[in-house]
Each structure stands twice: as C-alpha cells, then as structure tokens.
Amino acid sequence: EDQVTQSPEALRLQEGESSSLNCSYTVSGLRGLFWYRQDPGKGPEFLFTLYSAGEEKEKERLKATLTKKESFLHITAPKPEDSATYLCAVQASNTGNQFYFGTGTSLTVIP
Amino acid sequence: GAVVSQHPSRVICKSGTSVKIECRSLDFQATTMFWYRQFPKQSLMLMATSNEGSKATYEQGVEKDKFLINHASLTLSTLTVTSAHPEDSSFYICSARDLTNRETQYFGPGTRLLVL
Numbered sequence: 001e002d003q004v005t006q007s008p009e010a011l012r013l014q015e016g017e018s019s020s021l022n023c024s025y026t027v028s029g030l031r032g033l034f035w036y037r038q039d040p041g042k043g044p045e046f047l048f049t050l051y052s053a054g055e056e057k058e059k060e061r062l063k064a065t066l067t068k069k070e071s072f073l074h075i076t077a078p079k080p081e082d083s084a085t086y087l088c089a090v091q092a093s094n095t096g097n098q099f100y101f102g103t104g105t106s107l108t109v110i111p
Numbered sequence: 112g113a114v115v116s117q118h119p120s121r122v123i124c125k126s127g128t129s130v131k132i133e134c135r136s137l138d139f140q141a142t143t144m145f146w147y148r149q150f151p152k153q154s155l156m157l158m159a160t161s162n163e164g165s166k167a168t169y170e171q172g173v174e175k176d177k178f179l180i181n182h183a184s185l186t187l188s189t190l191t192v193t194s195a196h197p198e199d200s201s202f203y204i205c206s207a208r209d210l211t212n213r214e215t216q217y218f219g220p221g222t223r224l225l226v227l
Contacts, residue, residue, distance in 0.1 A: 049215055103153070
C-alpha cells in the first residue's frame with residue numbers, strides 16, 4: 001500500500017538553528033515528490049518538485065533533496081517567518097493524477 | 112506563477128441550505144482540478160477529481176449526490192455542498208493541475224464553511 005510519512009510531527013527551532021524535515025514514501029513508480037508550505041487558514045503554497053533520486057532544489061533558506069526512499073527539506077538559519085506546516089505529497093505512476101499527502105510537519109521558529 | 116483563486120473565502124449558512132464554492136485557475140488552463148477537505152491540524156483529504164467536460168471522480172466514502180462538482184471550462188470548477196449539515200463544516204481547498212509545469216498542483220486559498 002502506498003504511504004507517505006512525515007517526521008517529526010512538530011519541530012521548534014531557535015532562530016538561526018538549522019534542521020531538516022523528513023518525508024518517507026513507499027509508492028510504486030514515483031512520478032514526482034512535491035513540497036508545500038501551508039500557513040494557518042490558507043491553502044498550501046507550492047515550494048518544490050523533485051522527480052528522481054539525487055535531485056536537489058533550493059529556494060532561499062530551503063533546500064529539498066530526494067533519495068529512492070525519502071526526501072529531506074533542509075532549513076538553513078530559519079527565521080520566524082518560516083514558521084508554518086510543511087507538507088509533502090507523492091504522485092505515483094499507478095495512481096495517475098492522485099497526490100498522496102503526508103500529515104505534515106508543524107515548524108515553529110522562535111525569535 | 113500559477114495562481115488559483117477560490118470564492119468565497121468564508122461562508123456561514125443555515126442547515127439544509129446549499130453552498131457553491133468556485134475554483135478558478137487564473138493564468139493557466141486546467142483540464143483537471145481537485146477538491147480537498149481539511150480538518151483542523153490534519154492533512155488534506157482528497158474528495159474528488161474534477162475533469163473538464165466530464166463527470167468527476169469521487170473518492171471512496173464521498174457522497175457524489177451531496178458534493179456536486181461541475182467543471183464546465185478549462186479555468187473553472189465548482190463544488191456545491193447540497194443540503195448542508197453542521198458535520199459538513201470544514202475547510203475546503205481546491206487545486207488545479209498545470210500540465211505545462213509537469214503536472215504540479217497549485218492550490219487555492221481555501222474556503223471555510225460553517226453550517227449552523
């Protein structure tokens with residue numbers, strides 16, 4: 001059964017304290033792994049798409065990496081405005097259009 | 112970048128009434144849109160896949176007669192919650208698939224529905 005698991009469930013960091021969020025997946029035929037940021041009461045905001053193992057994408061303080069089993073979202077020197085829930089989603093070849101979402105990591109960056 | 116809008120952003124209605132939520136892709140055409148429901152502090156739950164010009168595909172456990180979906184154009188999908196009840200109160204989010212950007216889904220800002 002296809003699964004997407006995110007860890008940790010919640011993470012509190014001091015401003016400037018770098019860390020990583022994990023997204024582990026078990027799907028048949030990965031078509032793409034997507035990272036989104038969601039602020040309370042808002043829709044998810046697209047961050048990155050990764051398609052193959054070894055691929056990396058960067059945007060400001062965020063860097064996403066992908067292996068055959070998991071993806072990491074590295075946050076370097078986070079700021080309070082990086083506080084949000086980070087969702088990963090996987091699209092698999094055997095499910096066509098459907099995205100499987102993880103339950104998210106709630107990140108709080110303390111000034 | 113790809114922008115998806117939803118209207119209304121918030122709606123309060125009485126039990127038994129119907130509510131229509133619109134989802135629009137503003138700067139790209141979307142043959143496929145998705146409707147999600149999200150409960151507090153939980154992830155997104157896919158309700159249905161909306162295909163332009165054809166019937167929507169509903170996920171298991173989602174009542175198609177209660178959640179009517181119409182995708183009449185390449186930029187608009189609507190979700191109508193019929194005979195709404197308090198248990199339908201939730202955060203409804205749509206997304207649109209951008210075929211020109213390797214099928215990335217872009218999400219709308221969501222609609223908060225409260226049924227009294």
